Amino acid sequence: MRVAVLDTTKKPLAPTTPRCARLLLKSGKAAVFRRYPFVIILKREIEKPTLPDLKLKIDPGSKTSGVAIVNQQTGEVVFAAEIEHRGYAIKASLDARRLLRRGRRQRKTRYRKPRFDNRARPEGWLPPSLESRVENVYTVARRLQRMYPLKGVAYEMVRFDTQLMQNPEISGVEYQQGELQGFKLREYVLIKFYYRCVYAGADSPCDQVLNLDHLVPRSRGGSNRASNLVCACRKHNEEKGNLSLEEYSKLRGVDFAAIKAQAKAPLRDAAAVNATRWALFNRLKALDLPIETGSGGLTKFNRIKREAPKAHWIDAACVGESTPENLKIEDVQPLQIRAVGHGSRRMCQTDKYGFPKAHRTRKTTFCGFETGDIVKADIPKGKFAGRHVGRLTAIRQRPSFKLKGFDVHPKHLKRIHRSDGFNYQMKTVG
Ligand SMILES: [Zn+2]
Numbered sequence: 001m002r003v004a005v006l007d008t009t010k011k012p013l014a015p016t017t018p019r020c021a022r023l024l025l026k027s028g029k030a031a032v033f034r035r036y037p038f039v040i041i042l043k044r045e046i047e048k049p050t051l052p053d054l055k056l057k058i059d060p061g062s063k064t065s066g067v068a069i070v071n072q073q074t075g076e077v078v079f080a081a082e083i084e085h086r087g088y089a090i091k092a093s094l095d096a097r098r099l100l101r102r103g104r105r106q107r108k109t110r111y112r113k114p115r116f117d118n119r120a121r122p123e124g125w126l127p128p129s130l131e132s133r134v135e136n137v138y139t140v141a142r143r144l145q146r147m148y149p150l151k152g153v154a155y156e157m158v159r160f161d162t163q164l165m166q167n168p169e170i171s172g173v174e175y176q177q178g179e180l181q182g183f184k185l186r187e188y189v190l191i192k193f194y195y196r197c198v199y200a201g202a203d204s205p206c207d208q209v210l211n212l213d214h215l216v217p218r219s220r221g222g223s224n225r226a227s228n229l230v231c232a233c234r235k236h237n238e239e240k241g242n243l244s245l246e247e248y249s250k251l252r253g254v255d256f257a258a259i260k261a262q263a264k265a266p267l268r269d270a271a272a273v274n275a276t277r278w279a280l281f282n283r284l285k286a287l288d289l290p291i292e293t294g295s296g297g298l299t300k301f302n303r304i305k306r307e308a309p310k311a312h313w314i315d316a317a318c319v320g321e322s323t324p325e326n327l328k329i330e331d332v333q334p335l336q337i338r339a340v341g342h343g344s345r346r347m348c349q350t351d352k353y354g355f356p357k358a359h360r361t362r363k364t365t366f367c368g369f370e371t372g373d374i375v376k377a378d379i380p381k382g383k384f385a386g387r388h389v390g391r392l393t394a395i396r397q398r399p400s401f402k403l404k405g406f407d408v409h410p411k412h413l414k415r416i417h418r419s420d421g422f423n424y425q426m427k428t429v430g
Contacts, residue, residue, distance in 0.1 A: 001332055002078045004039040004147040005030070007046045012149045014052050015078050035374065035417040036424035037079060037335055039147050051149040054078060056141060056289075059156045059299065059316040060280055062087070065137050066312030069148055075324035079148065080313035080334040083136050083422075086341060087129035093344070094128060100354045130276045136339045138283045139421070145287055153284055154320035157277055157293035185226060186212060193231035198259045199240065200233070201252065207235035215263055217242050227264050294320035336425035343371055366395050367410040372419030375401075377408045384408070389416070391423055 002015035016024075021040050024030035033041035052071050059066040062085070069079040126134065144150070189212055197206045198213075213232035216222030219242050232240070240248045249256045284291055302318035303310070306327050313334040317327055349358045364370055369392060377388045384406050392413075394402035399410050417424070 001080075002076075004037060004079070006033055006039060006041045006147070007049070008041065008043055009045055010041070010146070011046070011049075012145075012147055013042070013046055013049045015054075015148060034147075036337075036422075037081070037144075037147065049149075051151075054148055054150050055152045055154055055292075055322065056144060056148075056150050057154040057316045057319045058137060058141065058280075058284075059312060059319055060133070060137055060277055061312060062133070062276075064312050065133070066314070066316030067137070067140060067144070068313050068317035069144065069150070070317055070324065070327070072151075072322065072324060074328070075326040076328045077313075077317050077332045079144070080317065080332050081140065081337050082312045082334050083140055084336070084338040085133045085136055086339045087133055089341070090129045090132050100350060103354050124279065124282075126275060126279055130279075132339065132341075134276055134280045134283055136422075137280055138286075140337065141284065141287060145289075150287075150289055152290045152292060152322075153287060154292040154294060154322060155281060155284060156296060156299055156315075156319045157281060185224075185229070188226060189229045190231050192226075193262070196231065197233040197236055198230045198262075199236035199248075199252070199254075199256070201254055203252070203254075204236070207233040209234040211237045213237045213240060215245050215260060217244070220244065230259055230263050292320045292322055338423045338425075339421065340372065340423045342419075342421050366401075367399060369395065369401060369410060369413065369415065370419045371395055372421075372423075373415050374417035374419075374424070375403065375413045375415050377403055377412050378414070379408060379412050392419075 001018065003018055003021040004015050005013045005021070007013055021030070021038075024042070025032065025040060028043075030040040030042050033039040053073050055070050055072050057068045057070055065083045065085065067079075067081045067083060068077055070076070071078055141153070190210065195210065197210065200206050210231055211234050212229045213236070214222045214224075215228050215230060218224075222228050243251065245256055245260060281291070281293070298321065299315050299318045302323045303314060306318070306325075308314045308318065308327065308329055311334070313332075314329060317323070317329065343364075347360050347362075348356045349360070351357045369375070371392055371394060373392045375390065375392055377390075379385050379388070388403060388408075390404045392401050392403055393405075396402065396407070400407040401410055401413065402408075403413075
């Protein structure tokens with residue numbers, strides 16, 4: 001692990017070792033600029049710094065995303081973090097709000113005509129829970145760009161390769177056939193057809209068991225390629241048997257032409273186009289860095305080849321073709337970043353029936369502190385005497401702020417990190 005260094009004009013320099021950072025701080029040549037991630041700022045300007053080739057690598061996930069900064073020349077993981085998203089919390093709070101509003105509106109049941117259609121969604125709209133995941137990763141990436149002299153981004157864009165040359169699961173004869181084969185094939189086809197039988201119809205209900213069905217049957221020279229495979233239930237699979245798609249179409253009296261087109265289209269265009277991944281990719285363009293994309297298969301291949309254990313940040317470090325051969329992941333302490341949001345916008349608290357109970361003031365800082373600030377408390381006496389470090393969880397009317405479940409007077413507090421929408425696991429870095 002390395003410590004990020006800025007010069008006095010806040011220009012990011014080559015990150016340094018924790019030991020060196022300690023010496024700089026001790027000799028007064030630098031000061032602490034930021035606590036999480038740990039950044040120091042030099043007290044002089046560096047004219048022409050030599051900068052290493054650092055790449056920011058991102059492995060987006062639905063609950064947790066991995067982030068790593070890798071020195072491309074030495075293979076050293078300079079920084080690693082895992083971002084825990086709050087998609088479910090957002091959904092829960094929106095559901096709660098909807099419930100309250102619905103209850104309120106239904107108290108007067110007179111019909112009211114909609115006044116105008118104001119429910120249009122803008123281009124590229126994402127549900128708030130997904131939008132927050134995209135924003136979380138982008139925010140962290142943007143902040144890291146200000147701390148480390150990044151020269152590029154590597155991003156895991158898709159789950160499957162459709163190029164399939166790099167797919168680690170392919171070997172031997174199946175590899176020779178070219179297209180996605182092996183044990184990933186089944187998953188690929190199932191996802192592509194949304195885990196639903198393509199021959200389902202109102203006239204004939206489906207079986208529970210899902211199989212792969214060959215559009216052109218094997219007995220008639222049909223291949224094992226993904227473009228010849230569809231997802232079908234056992235019943236329809238057996239019913240189709242040796243028939244071609246056209247013959248089966250006639251037998252059932254249903255037009256199955258669209259299935260053929262969908263089977264021919266690669267997954268990327270057909271189904272599991274992960275909306276969030278694309279949205280984040282487009283957002284990352286704003287960093288103005290060259291972006292390299294990789295697939296999930298390649299990430300796994302890179303990780304297994306380097307005999308690295310499975311972790312979100314290690315996956316991130318293994319994203320993309322440019323992953324260095326000798327990735328140095330020993331002694332790396334990943335920073336645990338948890339998205340906690342910026343508090344609620346709600347100005348009025350309601351009781352369980354939806355009636356207003358209390359109104360909040362517009363003020364968000366009190367005695368210079370804010371909910372979410374990471375503070376250090378030195379309590380001289382009493383039950384909780386001693387030093388405590390933690391996140392302020394509540395601010396009370398009286399000057400007594402809540403920290404780790406007990407109240408502390410603000411005169412004993414010292415802020416070490418301003419609230420920024422994230423919580424950082426308390427690990428002493430550097
Ligand atoms: Zn079926």
